[in-house]
Amino acid sequence: MEALKKELKERIINVLNLEDITVDDIQDTDALFGDGLGLDSIDALELIVLLDKEYGIKLADPKQGKEIFQSIETMAQYIAQNRTKL
Amino acid sequence: MKNCYINGIGSVSIQATGFSIFDAEITTVQNVNKAQQPSYKELIAPAMSRRMAKGVKMSIYAANKALFEAKMVDPQAIIVGTGLGCIEDSEKFLDAIIENEEQFLTPTAFIQSTHNTVAAQIALLLQCKAYNFTYVNGANSFENALFDAFMQLKHLDKENILIGGVDEIAPYTFSMFEMVGKVKRVGDNINFKKPETNGIPLAEGANFFALSVKKTANTYAEVVDLLVFNDFKDDETSTIKAFLEKNNLSVNTIDVIVLGVNADAVQQPFYHKIQVLFTETPQAYYQHISGSYDTASAFGLKVAAEIIRSQSYPEKLKYNEAQPEKIENILLVNQNNLTDFSFVLLSKC
Amino acid sequence: MQNRVAITGMGIISSIGNTVEENFNALISKKAGISDIELITTRHTNEIKVGEIKLTNEQLQQLLNLPVNNTFTRTSMLGAYAAKQAVNNAQITAINEVRTGLISSTSVGGMDFTEKHYKQYDQYPEYQKYILSHNAGDSSNKIADYLGLKGFVSTISTACSSAANAIMLGASMIENGYLDRVIVGGTDSLSKFTINGFKTLMILSDTYNTPFDQHRKGLNLGEAAAYLVLESGEVVKRQNKHVLAYVCGYGNANDAYHQTASSENGEGACLAMKKAFEKAGIQPGEINYINAHGTATPNNDLSEGRALLRIFNSVPKFSSTKAFTGHTLAAAAAIEAVYSVLALQNNMVFPNLNFKTPMEEFHLIPETEPVKTEINYVLSNSFGFGGNCSTLIFAKS
Structure with a gap:
C-alpha cells in the first residue's frame, strides 16, 4: 500500500505538472481539492484518465470522483480494491 | 468623434x-x-x-x-x-x-x-x-x-x-x-x-x-485609420491613394512606410509594387527582428509606435536609404500570400 | 426604424436539412437529425450520437461545383454552401456593388482534413495541398472567393458562441458606417479532434441529448453552417429589399469563472443578456420566445436556467433546438439565428425535444410542442468555453 501511495503521488505530480511540489510535500490524508493541494475540476478529469490508463479503472460519471479523490489515502484504497491492471 | x-x-x-x-x-x-x-x-x-x-x-x-x-x-x-x-x-x-x-x-x-x-x-x-x-x-x-x-x-x-x-x-x-x-x-x-x-x-x-480614448503622458501614437480586406477590388495604387485621401493624406505626406516584408521571394512582388509607389518615402521593415508569423504585424505596430513617439529612426529599420525629416504619419502595410491584407495609419500625438 | 440592421437573406445546412425550408419543416414536425456517426471512423462510434450531415465530401464538392484540385475542407464546403444560399436568398447579383463584408466563424477550421492526413503528409504528397487549409481564416477566404466577395473578411473563434459574435460584429459595422452589407455566420464540421476533446471533458451524452431535463447526460456534437445577409437601412430602402427580420440587440460578456465551465449563477450569461436589452432598448417582458443555448450538459442548463430566472420576472416561452441538430459549436448561434428569424416569420415556437422531467433546482419547463403564438422579439443565447457569453435579440420585420 505504501508503495502504491508513493507511486500515486509521483504520477499525480507528473500528470498534473505540479512543478514546485515533491512527493514529501503531499501527506496521505491531505485534501487533494479545495484548501489542500488546490486541485480543480479539470484536474479531476485528468485523474479519471490516470485511473483508466494506469490501473484499468473506468469511471463513467465525473461525480464518482468526488469520493475517490478526497486524498491519496482514499484514492489508493479505491485503486487497490478495483484495479484491473497491475 | x-x-x-x-x-x-x-x-x-x-x-x-x-x-x-x-x-x-x-x-x-x-x-x-x-x-x-x-x-x-x-x-x-x-x-x-x-x-x-x-x-x-x-x-x-x-x-x-x-x-x-x-x-x-x-x-x-x-x-x-x-x-x-x-x-x-x-x-x-x-x-x-x-x-x-x-x-x-x-x-x-x-x-x-x-x-x-x-x-x-x-x-x-x-x-x-x-x-x-x-x-x-x-x-x-x-x-x-x-x-x-x-x-x-x-x-x-x-x-x-x-x-x-x-x-x-x-x-x-x-x-x-x-x-x-x-x-x-x-x-x-x-x-x-x-x-x-x-x-x-x-x-x-x-x-x-x-x-x-484618452491621451496620456505615455501615449505612443494615435491609430488614425485602418483597412482590413481579403483582396483588392481596385488596383493597389488607387486603393492606397484612396485610403490616404480619406484621411486627408497623400503618398507625399507619409513620413515612413512600414512594410511587412518577410524574406519570401514569392511574396516580394507585392511589396515591390508598394515600394515603387513610395519611392521617395523612408521605408522600414521589422521582420528581420521579429521573424515572420501570422501576427508578426503586431510587432510592426510596436516598432512604428516606438519610432513615432521617440521621433528617432534607428538605422536597423531602414529598408531603403531615405531618412525621414520628421515622423508624423506612418503607414503599415501587410499581407500574406496575396490575401489577409491590412493598412494601418498611425499619427504622432 | 430605418437605421436598424436588416436581415435580407439566410442560408443553412444542418443535420435536419440542406435548406431553410427543410430545417423549418423538420422543426415543426419534430424530426431530429441526431444519429449514429457514419462519415468519421472513431473508436467512440457506439458511445456517442451526433448531428451529422449525411453528405460526403465528394457530394459536397459536386454540389458546389468545385474543381478537382480544390483545397476546400469540409468546414469550408459547408460554409460556402450555406453562404451561397444566403446570398441568393437576399437576391444579390453584384456582390461588390456596395461595401460588402464576410464575417465567418469556426472552431475546427480545417482540422477535419488535418486529422485525416496529419502523419501521412510526407508519404502522400497529393494530400499536402490541404496543409495550408488548416488555419481557421482559410475557410473564410475560401467562402469569400466562392462568393466573389472582395472586402472586409474576418474570422471569429470564441468556441460555442462564435457565430453570435460574427453577427454582432457585422451589425455593429453596419451601424457605425463601415459596411453597407455583410454576410455573417459560422461553419463547423464534425471532427475526431472535437469528439475526443469533448469526450475528455466527459460532457458527451451516449444517447439523444435532452436539454433542460433533470436526467440530461450531456451534449451531442453536430455539424452545420448558416449565414445571414445583413444590410443597412439605406441599402434596403434604395434597393427596395424584402426584410426578413431585424437584428436589434446584442451583448457580449465574459464569465471569468472557469476555463470550460459556466458559473453557477450564470453571471456572464446575465451580463450578455443585460447588454443585449440595453442595446435593443426593450424590456425582458417584451421577449416572446427564447432560443436557449441549452446544450443539455448538466452545467450549462443549470447555469443558463439560473441566468434566465435572474433576468426575467416571468420566463417567456423557451426551447433549445440542440435536440434537433446537436451542438454545432461555432455554427450553433448562426443556425439558431436562422431559427429565430423563422420563429418571427411564422409566429412559431419550436419544440424542445426529449424533455420529460423538470430540473430539481428550479421550475423551468421548455415548450415541447410547436406552438403558434404572436412573436415580435426573439432572444437567442450562446455560451462557450473560456467564459464567452453572447446574446442576440431579433425583431419582427
Whole structure:
C-alpha cells in the first residue's frame, strides 16, 4: 500500500505538472481539492484518465470522483480494491 | 468623434526580454526562431501556470506589461488575434489521439488548443467580465482585433481596451510547413531586401497594446485609420491613394512606410509594387527582428509606435536609404500570400 | 426604424436539412437529425450520437461545383454552401456593388482534413495541398472567393458562441458606417479532434441529448453552417429589399469563472443578456420566445436556467433546438439565428425535444410542442468555453 501511495503521488505530480511540489510535500490524508493541494475540476478529469490508463479503472460519471479523490489515502484504497491492471 | 491612442505596449519576441529597437544588438533571424521566454513566476501563480500553453503565458506577460505601462486596470474589452492559436497543444492532442487510438486522452491540451483560450485566460486572470473576442483570420488576425477596438473606442461608450496578437511555433506544424515550402529550411539564405529563396523565417511571439480614448503622458501614437480586406477590388495604387485621401493624406505626406516584408521571394512582388509607389518615402521593415508569423504585424505596430513617439529612426529599420525629416504619419502595410491584407495609419500625438 | 440592421437573406445546412425550408419543416414536425456517426471512423462510434450531415465530401464538392484540385475542407464546403444560399436568398447579383463584408466563424477550421492526413503528409504528397487549409481564416477566404466577395473578411473563434459574435460584429459595422452589407455566420464540421476533446471533458451524452431535463447526460456534437445577409437601412430602402427580420440587440460578456465551465449563477450569461436589452432598448417582458443555448450538459442548463430566472420576472416561452441538430459549436448561434428569424416569420415556437422531467433546482419547463403564438422579439443565447457569453435579440420585420 505504501508503495502504491508513493507511486500515486509521483504520477499525480507528473500528470498534473505540479512543478514546485515533491512527493514529501503531499501527506496521505491531505485534501487533494479545495484548501489542500488546490486541485480543480479539470484536474479531476485528468485523474479519471490516470485511473483508466494506469490501473484499468473506468469511471463513467465525473461525480464518482468526488469520493475517490478526497486524498491519496482514499484514492489508493479505491485503486487497490478495483484495479484491473497491475 | 473620439480618438484611439496607443498608451501601453508589451511584447515577448525572439529578441531578449526587454528588447528595444534602439538597442545596438539584435539576434539574427534564422530559419526557425523561438521566442525568448521571460520569467513568469512573479506574474502567474504556479497553480495556474502549470497548465498554460506557451502562447497563453507569453500573452499574459505582454498584456500585463501593456496594461501596466498604460496604468490601465479595467479594460472594457479584451480582444486577441491569432493565426493558429496555441498550436503546440493542438499538436499534442492530435498526436495523442493518433498514438493512443483515441484512448486515455486528457482535457488540458484540448482546452489550451481552442483558439479563444488566450483571451479567456487573460479575462480569468484579470477577473474581467467585459467584451471578449478572438479573431483567427490568418495574417490580419491582429488587425481584425485592432479594428474592433478602434471601432468601439470611436463609436461606442468605451474608453480602455486591451488588444494583442499571439502565435506559437510547434514542431510538427513546422515540418508540415516545410513540406509545402511555406517556411525557410536550414541553410536557406535569408535576405529581406533581395529574397532569393521561398518561404518565411518562421517565428513566434506575443505583442499586446493598451488602447484608450484618452491621451496620456505615455501615449505612443494615435491609430488614425485602418483597412482590413481579403483582396483588392481596385488596383493597389488607387486603393492606397484612396485610403490616404480619406484621411486627408497623400503618398507625399507619409513620413515612413512600414512594410511587412518577410524574406519570401514569392511574396516580394507585392511589396515591390508598394515600394515603387513610395519611392521617395523612408521605408522600414521589422521582420528581420521579429521573424515572420501570422501576427508578426503586431510587432510592426510596436516598432512604428516606438519610432513615432521617440521621433528617432534607428538605422536597423531602414529598408531603403531615405531618412525621414520628421515622423508624423506612418503607414503599415501587410499581407500574406496575396490575401489577409491590412493598412494601418498611425499619427504622432 | 430605418437605421436598424436588416436581415435580407439566410442560408443553412444542418443535420435536419440542406435548406431553410427543410430545417423549418423538420422543426415543426419534430424530426431530429441526431444519429449514429457514419462519415468519421472513431473508436467512440457506439458511445456517442451526433448531428451529422449525411453528405460526403465528394457530394459536397459536386454540389458546389468545385474543381478537382480544390483545397476546400469540409468546414469550408459547408460554409460556402450555406453562404451561397444566403446570398441568393437576399437576391444579390453584384456582390461588390456596395461595401460588402464576410464575417465567418469556426472552431475546427480545417482540422477535419488535418486529422485525416496529419502523419501521412510526407508519404502522400497529393494530400499536402490541404496543409495550408488548416488555419481557421482559410475557410473564410475560401467562402469569400466562392462568393466573389472582395472586402472586409474576418474570422471569429470564441468556441460555442462564435457565430453570435460574427453577427454582432457585422451589425455593429453596419451601424457605425463601415459596411453597407455583410454576410455573417459560422461553419463547423464534425471532427475526431472535437469528439475526443469533448469526450475528455466527459460532457458527451451516449444517447439523444435532452436539454433542460433533470436526467440530461450531456451534449451531442453536430455539424452545420448558416449565414445571414445583413444590410443597412439605406441599402434596403434604395434597393427596395424584402426584410426578413431585424437584428436589434446584442451583448457580449465574459464569465471569468472557469476555463470550460459556466458559473453557477450564470453571471456572464446575465451580463450578455443585460447588454443585449440595453442595446435593443426593450424590456425582458417584451421577449416572446427564447432560443436557449441549452446544450443539455448538466452545467450549462443549470447555469443558463439560473441566468434566465435572474433576468426575467416571468420566463417567456423557451426551447433549445440542440435536440434537433446537436451542438454545432461555432455554427450553433448562426443556425439558431436562422431559427429565430423563422420563429418571427411564422409566429412559431419550436419544440424542445426529449424533455420529460423538470430540473430539481428550479421550475423551468421548455415548450415541447410547436406552438403558434404572436412573436415580435426573439432572444437567442450562446455560451462557450473560456467564459464567452453572447446574446442576440431579433425583431419582427
